[in-house]
Amino acid sequence: xxxxxxxYNPFSMKHVFPLFLFLSLFISSCASNxxxxxxxxxxxxxxxxxxxxxxxxLAWAEKYQSSHSDIRISVTGGGSGxxxxxxxxxxxxxxxxxxxxxxxxxxxxxxxxVEPVEHIIARDAIAVVVNPNNPVNELTLQQIxxxxxxxxxxxxxxxxxxxxxxxxxRETNSGTHxxxxxxxxxxxxxxxxxxxxxxxLLLPSSEGIISExxxxxxxxxxDGLGYVPEDLKTIAIANEEGGAYVLPSIETVNDKxxxxxxxxxxxxxxxxxxxxxxxLDWILSDEAQLIVAELGFVPVLK
Amino acid sequence: MEKSLSWREFIITRLIQTSGYSAILxxxxxxxxxxxxxxxxxxxxxxxxxxxxxxxxxxNYFGILPLITGSLIVTLGAALIAVPFGxxxxxxxxxxxxxxxxxxxxxxxxxxxxxxxxxxxxxxILVLAPFLRVFLDLPTGLTALAGSLLLGGIAVPTVVSVxxxxxxxxxxxxxxxxxxxxxxxxxxxxxxxxxxAKSGVLTAVMLGVGRAIGETMAVMMVTGNAPVLALxxxxxxxxxxxxxxxxxxxxxxxxxxxxxxxxxxxxxxxLFIISLVVNIIASSVVFRSKKRAERILS
Numbered sequence: 343x344x345x346x347x348x349x350y351n352p353f354s355m356k357h358v359f360p361l362f363l364f365l366s367l368f369i370s371s372c373a374s375n376x377x378x379x380x381x382x383x384x385x386x387x388x389x390x391x392x393x394x395x396x397x398x399x400l401a402w403a404e405k406y407q408s409s410h411s412d413i414r415i416s417v418t419g420g421g422s423g424x425x426x427x428x429x430x431x432x433x434x435x436x437x438x439x440x441x442x443x444x445x446x447x448x449x450x451x452x453x454x455x456v457e458p459v460e461h462i463i464a465r466d467a468i469a470v471v472v473n474p475n476n477p478v479n480e481l482t483l484q485q486i487x488x489x490x491x492x493x494x495x496x497x498x499x500x501x502x503x504x505x506x507x508x509x510x511x512r513e514t515n516s517g518t519h520x521x522x523x524x525x526x527x528x529x530x531x532x533x534x535x536x537x538x539x540x541x542x543l544l545l546p547s548s549e550g551i552i553s554e555x556x557x558x559x560x561x562x563x564x565d566g567l568g569y570v571p572e573d574l575k576t577i578a579i580a581n582e583e584g585g586a587y588v589l590p591s592i593e594t595v596n597d598k599x600x601x602x603x604x605x606x607x608x609x610x611x612x613x614x615x616x617x618x619x620x621x622l623d624w625i626l627s628d629e630a631q632l633i634v635a636e637l638g639f640v641p642v643l644k
Numbered sequence: 645m646e647k648s649l650s651w652r653e654f655i656i657t658r659l660i661q662t663s664g665y666s667a668i669l670x671x672x673x674x675x676x677x678x679x680x681x682x683x684x685x686x687x688x689x690x691x692x693x694x695x696x697x698x699x700x701x702x703x704n705y706f707g708i709l710p711l712i713t714g715s716l717i718v719t720l721g722a723a724l725i726a727v728p729f730g731x732x733x734x735x736x737x738x739x740x741x742x743x744x745x746x747x748x749x750x751x752x753x754x755x756x757x758x759x760x761x762x763x764x765x766x767x768x769i770l771v772l773a774p775f776l777r778v779f780l781d782l783p784t785g786l787t788a789l790a791g792s793l794l795l796g797g798i799a800v801p802t803v804v805s806v807x808x809x810x811x812x813x814x815x816x817x818x819x820x821x822x823x824x825x826x827x828x829x830x831x832x833x834x835x836x837x838x839x840x841a842k843s844g845v846l847t848a849v850m851l852g853v854g855r856a857i858g859e860t861m862a863v864m865m866v867t868g869n870a871p872v873l874a875l876x877x878x879x880x881x882x883x884x885x886x887x888x889x890x891x892x893x894x895x896x897x898x899x900x901x902x903x904x905x906x907x908x909x910x911x912x913x914x915l916f917i918i919s920l921v922v923n924i925i926a927s928s929v930v931f932r933s934k935k936r937a938e939r940i941l942s
Contacts, residue, residue, distance in 0.1 A: 423897040450899070506783040513869070514702050515897030537700060540710075543786055543868040543883050546893055550769065550865065557774045560783050 387415045387618060391425020391438030392517050393548075394566050395606055398464060399438055401633045402625060413617055422517035423447075429609055430454050435618050437609040440466065440517035440566075451611075458609045463625050465640035467567040467590040467603040468522060470577040471552075473559040478502040480578040480587040483601055487527050489562060492539025497560075509542040510551045510563035522564055525602055564602075567595075568638030595640040603640070678916055681909035688903045694910075699871035699885065701894065701904045708911060710871040714788070714884035715857060715915070717874045718867060721792025722799055722856040727849055729796070730803025731838075734848070737804070738811035739833050750808070757801030761794075765865035768794045773866055780881065786868035788884040794862045799852035806851055810844020811837060843930040850926045854919055857888075864889035887911050 389399055396419035403415035425437035430451045443451075443458050451458050470486060472478060478501055481489075488494050490509055497505045512519040528534035545551050551563040555574055567590050570576060578587035581601050594600040614622050624630055631641035685694070689706050696707030737749050772793060773785030780789075814837050822832040838845065868883025871890075891908050898905045 421897045423899070427899065446899070508784045513893045514700065515894055520702065535703075537698075537703065540698060541870045541872050541883065543784065543870050544885070544893070545786075545869065546864055553769060554773075554784070554786065558777060558784055 385412055385414055385617075387413065387436065387621060388428075388434040389415055389436040389438065389608075390418045390420060390428050390434045392422040392440040392606070393419040394422075394440040394466060394516075394518055394568075395438040395464075397568070398606075398634060398637050398639060401637060402630055405630070405633060406621060406624060413621075415621070421515050423515065426451075426458070426609060429458060429611060430456055432456065432611070435610065436622075439607045439609060440604070441521055442607065443609060456611045458611065459613055461608045461610070461614075461622055461625075462605045462642055463608050463622075464606045464631070464634045464642055465595055465603060466606050467595045467600055467640060468518065468525075468564050469567045469570045469590050470562065470564045470579065470602070471555050471570055471574040472562050472577060473555055473557075474573065474575045475559045476502060476575060478577070479575070480580065482580045482583050482585070483526060483529055484582070486577075486579070487529060487536065490527050490538055490542065491536045492541070503559075505560045507562060508554075508558060508560040509539060510554055510561055511538060511542050511544055512548070512551070512565070513544050513546050518564070518566060521604055522602070525604075526564075566639075570638075592635060592640050596643060605642075606639070675916060678909055678913045681906060682913040683910075685903070685906040685910040688906060694907075697873045699890070701907065704903070706903070706907045707871075708887075708907070708914070710873045711885055711887045711890050711911060712914065713874040713879075714867070714871070715886040715888065715918075717788050717879055717884060718791040718795060718863060718886055719853060719857045721788060721880060722795035723849075723853050725792060725796030726799035726803050726852045726856065730800045730848065730852060731807055731845060733800070733804045734807035734811055734845075735833055735838070738808050739837060740829075750805075753801050753804045757805065759798075761798055761859055761862040762865075764794055764798060765862035768862060768866035782881055784868065784883065786866055786883055788867055788874060788880045788882065791863045791867040791884070791886070792880070794866055795856040795859055798859055798862065799856045802855050803848045803852035806848035807841075807845045810841040810848065813844070814840045842933055846926055846930055850923060853922060857915070857919060857922075860888040860892045864892055869893065887915050 389403065396417060399417045403417050407413060407415060422439040422441050425434065425439055426443055426447050428434040429437035430447065431454070437458075443460065448458060470481070476497065478497065481500060485494070485500050489500065489507055490511070492509075494500055495507060497503050497507055511522070514520075523538065524530065527536045527538065543554075545554070548565050548569045551565055552569070552571060552574065555561045555563045556571075576589060578589045579601050580587045586599070588594050588600045590600045590603070595603040608622065608625075610618060610622070613619075626642065634641045685706075693706055694708055696705060697709055698705040698707045699710050733749075733753065737746055737753075741749060768790055769786075773787075773790050775785065776782060776787065776790055777785035818836055818840055819832050822836045827835065863886050867886060867889065869885045869889055870883040871885040872879070872882060874880075874882070874884045891911055894904070895908055898908060
């Protein structure tokens with residue numbers, strides 16, 4: 343720190359060396375990947391994808407490994423698209439997705455020699471949440487759509503206090519975002535081209551949305567039912583005006599009376615076989631579906 | 645004996661030379677890579693849609709103007725905070741503070757510079773944003789201002805430590821000369837020491853601004869990431885989306901080789917060009933002032 347400031351050079355050897363180190367590590371890790379994949383068919387299951395599912399997948403993996411000590415399941419998040427992309431590249435055995443695989447992705451997979459097979463592993467409901475101090479308790483799907491598209495700007499317009507509406511959403515790369523866009527903003531119609539209002543805040547994590555709703559009486563947000571803590575107010579939703587307002591719960595999702603609910607998927611390359619098949623069968627067992635309920639998701643009823 | 649010495653000399657010289665050239669090589673390679681991945685954008689998206697005001701890539705709206713203005717307003721705000729605070733602190737540490745105070749302050753500032761920006765981001769979400777919302781009565785505290793304040797905080801240590809080094813390297817004789825002419829302490833700092841260290845101080849400012857415009861994580865956490873065109877000063881109090889946050893949030897999910905993928909690289913290219921232009925302007929200012937100083941001295 344003594345020399346003249348003019349000697350400061352961000353590209354000096356001192357700074358470049360770690361880069362070399364990083365690059366060489368990176369290259370060697372890439373090179374060792376196929377070898378790992380070969381070994382994984384014996385004892386390893388690679389499981390990657392949707393951030394919505396990651397906690398559930400981790401809980402399953404932990405439970406399953408405790409009774410099958412010869413099997414190692416590695417679970418990572420990153421988003422539904424990331425998981426499916428990894429399946430297409432052949433780096434994972436199970437891709438988690440909170441949305442159905444897209445046609446382009448199927449085409450890309452097939453051109454890579456991968457045949458994605460779909461398994462419904464749990465159900466999920468999206469809860470719309472507001473600050474507990476907000477007097478609004480119930481909204482119709484149309485009202486929520488109009489709030490998010492920017493038609494309503496003040497809570498007064500939907501029966502609340504005179505406050506500006508601050509819209510919170512997950513980032514566009516989240517499966518939850520796409521699902522909310524299609525099911526709520528566009529009311530499930532493919533001709534409907536409604537978009538999120540431009541000033542919708544796009545937050546990179548569930549935590550970001552929850553902490554802002556908890557703190558800000560102007561805010562409205564949405565997130566998977568499994569991630570909504572009890573100290574936020576969950577809105578009861580009606581399909582149309584005059585319909586019954588329904589709060590999300592395991593029962594209302596199962597009987598399909600709650601409007602914003604969806605299935606969660608795992609994708610495999612071709613029909614599963616061997617340890618992956620055993621694992622998937624176990625996931626649909628009562629023992630595993632009990633964990634689904636514990637985490638706030640909705641079990642698949644056979 | 646003589647021969648082996650010259651051999652060693654040769655090898656060492658070459659090694660140093662290579663590491664020097666490697667800087668140029670790396671920058672050139674990075675820029676080439678950005679061009680290769682970013683330029684196909686111009687073939688896939690026409691200029692009018694790139695200059696659109698809506699950014700919603702999953703529906704093929706690729707207007708990058710809101711992102712550029714978002715980055716600029718956050719960086720400008722950060723610079724307005726970091727430059728006066730940073731230079732002020734550097735002047736205090738180098739020129740005014742007693743020796744013991746200096747020994748405490750310098751390591752502390754360097755420690756501050758080592759704080760991971762994610763940690764500051766947490767502070768921003770949990771403390772700064774709620775405070776701004778209540779204090780300024782805004783709809784939400786996740787605004788460009790929150791980003792600017794955090795980035796200012798992140799850039800200050802960089803500015804301080806480089807500017808302080810520059811001030812420190814001004815020969816003591818300059819100050820003694822000024823004092824001998826009857827200049828006050830302030831006059832000495834303002835008219836003699838700072839101008840003498842001008843190029844170093846400017847480098848400090850550039851590095852600070854560079855740190856601010858390139859910072860990603862903290863900004864992504866506190867600016868709300870709403871891609872709204874930020875043109876008036878009032879935009880400082882509303883959410884914005886920066887270029888870096890966009891790349892970081894969307895790169896992980898994007899299909900390799902898709903239009904969205906190329907547009908993200910295009911944004912990276914724009915970011916690179918902006919910092920290149922800022923650096924060129926800064927070094928040309930330094931260069932010109934050096935030439936003037938040489939003329940005066942000769």
